[in-house]
Amino acid sequence: MEGHSTYQPTSGGARWLERRLPVLGLVHSSFIAYPTPRNLNYWYTFGAILTFMLAAQMITGIVLAMHYVSHGTLAFSSVESIMRDVNFGWLLRYLHANGASLFFFAVYIHLFRGMYYGSYKEPREVLWILGVLILFLMIATAFMGYVLPWGQMSFWAATVITNLFSAIPLVGEAITQWLWGGFAVDSATLNRFYSLHYLLPFVIAGVVILHVWALHVAGQNNPLGIDVKSKEDTVAFTPYATAKDAFGIVVFFILLAWVVFYLPNYLGHPDNSTPGDPLKTPAHIVPEWYFLPFYAILRAIPDKLLGVIALVAAIVVMFFLPWLDTSRVRSAVYRPIYRQFFWIFVLVCIGLGYLGSQPAEGGYVLASRILTAYYFLHFLVIMPVLGLVERPKPRPASITEAVLGRHGHAPVPAAGGAS
Amino acid sequence: MSLFRKDEPVSRPMRHLLLAGLAAIGVGLGAAHAFAQDEVEAVAQGEAVEETGASEHATVHYPLIKPAMMDWSFAGVFGTYDRGQLQRGFQVYREVCASCHGLKYVAFRTLADHDGPGFTEAQVAALAAEYTIPDGPNTDGDMFERPGRPSDRFPSPFPNDQAAAVANGGAVPPDLSLIAKARAAPRGPLNTVLDFFTQYQEAGPDYVHALLTGYDQEPLPGVVVPDGVYYNPYFLGGPALAMPPPLSEGVVTYSDGSPETVEQYSRDVSAFLMWAAEPHLVARKRLGFEVMIFLLVFASLMYLTKRRVWAAVAH
Numbered sequence: 001m002e003g004h005s006t007y008q009p010t011s012g013g014a015r016w017l018e019r020r021l022p023v024l025g026l027v028h029s030s031f032i033a034y035p036t037p038r039n040l041n042y043w044y045t046f047g048a049i050l051t052f053m054l055a056a057q058m059i060t061g062i063v064l065a066m067h068y069v070s071h072g073t074l075a076f077s078s079v080e081s082i083m084r085d086v087n088f089g090w091l092l093r094y095l096h097a098n099g100a101s102l103f104f105f106a107v108y109i110h111l112f113r114g115m116y117y118g119s120y121k122e123p124r125e126v127l128w129i130l131g132v133l134i135l136f137l138m139i140a141t142a143f144m145g146y147v148l149p150w151g152q153m154s155f156w157a158a159t160v161i162t163n164l165f166s167a168i169p170l171v172g173e174a175i176t177q178w179l180w181g182g183f184a185v186d187s188a189t190l191n192r193f194y195s196l197h198y199l200l201p202f203v204i205a206g207v208v209i210l211h212v213w214a215l216h217v218a219g220q221n222n223p224l225g226i227d228v229k230s231k232e233d234t235v236a237f238t239p240y241a242t243a244k245d246a247f248g249i250v251v252f253f254i255l256l257a258w259v260v261f262y263l264p265n266y267l268g269h270p271d272n273s274t275p276g277d278p279l280k281t282p283a284h285i286v287p288e289w290y291f292l293p294f295y296a297i298l299r300a301i302p303d304k305l306l307g308v309i310a311l312v313a314a315i316v317v318m319f320f321l322p323w324l325d326t327s328r329v330r331s332a333v334y335r336p337i338y339r340q341f342f343w344i345f346v347l348v349c350i351g352l353g354y355l356g357s358q359p360a361e362g363g364y365v366l367a368s369r370i371l372t373a374y375y376f377l378h379f380l381v382i383m384p385v386l387g388l389v390e391r392p393k394p395r396p397a398s399i400t401e402a403v404l405g406r407h408g409h410a411p412v413p414a415a416g417g418a419s
Numbered sequence: 420m421s422l423f424r425k426d427e428p429v430s431r432p433m434r435h436l437l438l439a440g441l442a443a444i445g446v447g448l449g450a451a452h453a454f455a456q457d458e459v460e461a462v463a464q465g466e467a468v469e470e471t472g473a474s475e476h477a478t479v480h481y482p483l484i485k486p487a488m489m490d491w492s493f494a495g496v497f498g499t500y501d502r503g504q505l506q507r508g509f510q511v512y513r514e515v516c517a518s519c520h521g522l523k524y525v526a527f528r529t530l531a532d533h534d535g536p537g538f539t540e541a542q543v544a545a546l547a548a549e550y551t552i553p554d555g556p557n558t559d560g561d562m563f564e565r566p567g568r569p570s571d572r573f574p575s576p577f578p579n580d581q582a583a584a585v586a587n588g589g590a591v592p593p594d595l596s597l598i599a600k601a602r603a604a605p606r607g608p609l610n611t612v613l614d615f616f617t618q619y620q621e622a623g624p625d626y627v628h629a630l631l632t633g634y635d636q637e638p639l640p641g642v643v644v645p646d647g648v649y650y651n652p653y654f655l656g657g658p659a660l661a662m663p664p665p666l667s668e669g670v671v672t673y674s675d676g677s678p679e680t681v682e683q684y685s686r687d688v689s690a691f692l693m694w695a696a697e698p699h700l701v702a703r704k705r706l707g708f709e710v711m712i713f714l715l716v717f718a719s720l721m722y723l724t725k726r727r728v729w730a731a732v733a734h
Contacts, residue, residue, distance in 0.1 A: 038734045080524045080596070083699075090699045091706070235732055243728040247721040254714045261707025262496065262618045265600055270623070273601035273696070274593070283656075354608060403733050 006033055030216055035234035036241045037222035039403050043117075044220070045248025046110040048241075052249050053103045054208065058201050060096040061145075068148065070194035072187035075150035076275040094264040095256075100142050101267045102256050104290035107135060115321075116342055118330030119221040125322040127214040132318045134207050139291070139315070141200040144193040146288055153269045155276030156285045158185045158193070164298075167305040184278065224402055225331025226395050233399040284359055292356030293349050297375065299360040300368035310372065317379045324379055326387030334393045338386055345378045482604050483639055483652040486629030489686065491621050493693060496708060499701050500694050505536040507673055508691025511684050514671050516595060519587060519662075521575030524596035525695050528569040534701035535694050543569050550574055588647060590661035599623035599689070599696040602655060623696065624689040629653040631685035634664035 007028035009015040018024055067086050069078035082089035111131070114120055120128035147158045162179050166172040181188030219228060228234055235241075259266065267289060271282050287295050297314050301307035317324075332339040352371050358364045396402035492501040509530065512522070527547040530538045538546070547567035552574055555562035567574070575594065577583035583591045593601075603622035606614060613619075633653035644650045648659040666681045677683055694700070 038732055040734075077524065084524065084526075084529070090703060094703075235734075239728045240732070243721070243725040247718065247725045250714060250718040250721050254711070254718060257707060257710050257714055261703055261710065263615065263620060264703070265620060266615060270601050270603045273597040 030212070030237075031242075032236065032238040034216060034237040035228070035231070036220050036237050037228055037233060037399055038235045038240075039222050039224060039399050040220065040241070040244070041223055042244070042248055043109070043113040044222075045245045046106050046113065047215075048245035049106050049249050049252045050103070050110060051208065052252075053099060053106060054201065054204060057096060057099050057103060058205075060092050060099065061198070061201065064092055064096055065198060068194075070148065070191045072150065072190055072276075075148065075190060079149045091260070094260045098259045098264060098267060099256065100145060101288065101290065102252070102259065103138070104142065106252065107138065108290070111135070112342075112346060114221075115345075116332045116339075117221055117223055118225050118325070118327075118332070120322045121325065121330050122322070123218045124214070124221060127211060127218055128322055129319055130207055130211040130214055132315065134204055134211060135318075136315060137200055137204045137207065139294075141197060141204065142288070142290070144197040144200070147190065147193050148197060149272060150190060150276045151272030152274045152276055152280070152282050153272040153285070155185060155278065156282055157287055158189060160285055162189070164304075164308045164311070167308045169305070186278075221330060222399060223331060223333060224396065224399060225329065225334065226399060226402075229398045230400070286357055289353065289357070292354075293352035294356070296352040296356035296368045297372045299356070300365065300372040310376075314375065317376065321379065321383070324383045326384050327390060327392070328387075329392040329395070334395050335386075335390060336393060337390045341378065341382055341386065345375075348374050348378070480605065481655050481657060482626075482629075483642070483658060484629075484633075485604050486622075486625040486653055488619075489621070489625055489628055489689075491624060491690065491693070493690070493700055494621050495618060496704060498704055500535060501690065502535075502537045503675060503677075504687050504690045505694050506538070507675070507677060507683075508687035508689070508694075509536055510673070511666075511671050511688040512595070512691055515665050515684075516688065517573075517576065519576055519583075519592040521577075521594040522573040522596050522695060523575050523594050524572065525698075526570060526572045527567060529698055531569070532698060535698055536691070540569070547571060588661055592662070595692055595695065597696045599627060599693040601696075602626045604653075604655065621693075624693045626653070626655070627689040627692055628685045631666055631688070632681055 007018070007022075007025035009018045009024065014024055064082065067078065067082045067089065069075060079093070082093050084090075086092070114128065114131070143157070143161060147154045162176055162185060165179060166176040168175060177183060179189070179192075180186065181192060222228075269286065286292070294311055294314055298307045298311040301310050327335060327338065329335055332342055348371050352368065352375065355364055355368045355371065360368075396405065492499060492504065512520075527543055527550075530536045530546070531540055531543045547569050550567035550571070550573070551564050552567045552571050553562065554565050557563055576592075577586060580591050600623050603626055606619075606622065610619075630651060630653045633651045634649060636650065636652060638644055638650050638658070639652060642650070642658045644659045648661050649663055650659045652658070654660045666684045668681060669679045671679065671684060673679055677687075697703075
């Protein structure tokens with residue numbers, strides 16, 4: 001995707017196609033010749049892992065959709081029929097439900113990796129913004145997917161989350177009823193959630209294409225956070241990144257298989273094995289684990305409208321990170337103080353996740369408030385101030401120099417982008 | 420990674436900011452912890468255990484006593500159902516539980532599953548025929564009743580929830596098809612993390628077993644048991660439940676010589692209900708092992724490939 005392709009078709013068929021639609025050249029320049037920094041570590045394989053997870057979710061989802069019935073009285077039993085009667089239906093459903101969880105696990109690692117190595121900074125702001133947009137879409141998709149089995153947690157999660165819109169002044173109630181398609185969460189709500197749950201992954205796929213495009217225009221960041229300066233600093237995507245990504249994906253699949261085959265209900269909530277009942281509120285309504293930090297932020301604020309604003313702001317603030325971070329140095333490797341604040345921020349997010357799983361009472365509320373305040377403080381105060389006052393460590397002159405210096409032996413000729 | 424390294428230029432204001440960050444986490448989690456301790460004491464003193472929940476303290480967490488972890492044949496990587504146990508458990512369900520509790524997602528035919536109870540086809544057909552299934556309309560436009568077939572699902576004991584409620588003092592006996600997945604005592608943060616590695620997935624049957632064997636105990640100090648409900652410290656929904664103790668010694672006659680005790684009945688029916696909730700568990704674990712072997716070999720090969728590819732490039 002950068003300039004003219006260096007692709008030389010070898011077969012007659014390929015030459016014929018290339019003259020009419022240079023799609024092979026596009027693939028060649030994007031996934032074969034594309035230069036990647038030679039010092040990428042395994043944290044950089046999560047982009048490929050996520051692409052694979054999106055594809056896996058779409059494939060399992062499309063097959064599940066052939067058996068699922070999106071009606072209030074039939075949804076729960078149709079899921080049970082998938083689990084019991086459809087050939088390998090249990091496998092499809094467990095792959096899809098747990099796949100969503102691990103999708104979020106991977107996306108959070110991907111996101112924290114970007115924060116650690118400063119991957120959002122100039123010239124990758126648009127790349128970062130597209131990534132946050134994907135997160136936003138993923139949250140919507142996962143939430144609506146969670147509603148589909150129509151168990152107790154599905155039903156009450158839908159009720160709690162759609163009710164958030166009623167906090168909007170003046171038009172809140174009208175919007176909520178419009179979302180519901182009635183005066184309460186019911187079959188109409190379920191049916192539209194199903195429709196959107198099927199639609200949004202394709203929107204995500206579209207934004208992923210833009211995300212990859214932006215990545216290939218700006219070039220990949222790397223753990224040192226310094227720019228690629230010569231061909232020596234890079235290696236060709238194939239076979240180097242391809243081989244590393246493939247290994248990363250297979251290892252990630254081991255984790256997925258561990259959950260799907262041995263712990264398929266570990267990440268779920270027992271209440272969702274009870275059909276949704278509008279007359280019985282569960283003792284504690286909790287979302288899936290990957291929403292718990294946001295849920296804690298929502299409940300930390302005593303006012304409903306402000307709580308919703310804080311919830312949305314917790315994600316929206318990430319859009320502005322490229323400009324909130326005032327440091328000229330990208331990687332935390334050369335930012336001794338930021339590195340420590342980064343890990344504090346990770347702990348705060350995990351702490352918020354824990355608090356989101358606990359009932360909103362007593363000390364948990366106070367703790368949620370403190371950590372919520374810190375969450376925003378990190379973005380709005382620490383990031384801007386730190387960049388101005390922190391004295392970064394000296395950076396190496398080039399990626400190649402750093403790599404060879406670390407290995408401490410005679411210069412090894414780099415395979416380079418040209419090989 | 421040490422927080423303060425001497426060789427790093429950490430300015431004084433930064434140091435304060437850092438400490439403030441750590442303090443925020445400390446205070447936050449400390450507050451949560453202090454509160455949790457408070458609550459444990461409250462439960463121990465039984466001061467907040469009243470049904471009314473009018474106490475200043477937050478809600479008491481049920482069950483009052485955590486279920487014991489039992490030894491199940493279907494636990495672990497190579498877990499399988501014990502056919503004899505499932506057949507006995509089914510007998511307990513049929514002779515005791517079925518008078519109030521349905522099993523509406525379970526089809527008779529699945530009782531013949533090789534990895535499940537493993538009854539013969541003839542046994543299943545004979546069993547299904549003992550049930551009456553509403554069907555119709557026939558060619559004359561009339562609804563009718565006919566004997567059950569293996570393809571039918573278990574008919575529920577009550578025509579609807581309202582009828583079930585009226586017959587049971589207002590409480591609807593839950594359908595048991597998924598009960599072994601729908602009930603579990605909270606595990607706490609530490610156990611939740613450990614469970615991921617130990618593969619503990621038996622909280623459901625542990626709960627069912629604990630509940631069935633948990634009647635006839637002296638209530639914990641401070642617990643008030645209202646009339647018409649039965650104290651059971653293992654119950655998730657409160658200190659007592661509407662279901663009277665369903666099992667007693669000798670209530671079911673086993674043909675295989677197993678002990679006819681409440682303990683044995685409870686274990687057997689809990690195992691049976693786990694099968695009812697998760698009928699493909701054995702196939703899942705078997706396939707899982709094959710997939711794991713494949714993935715480990717695949718990952719090793721991919722690792723060697725990656726090493727070979729990168730061998731000439733310092734990185």
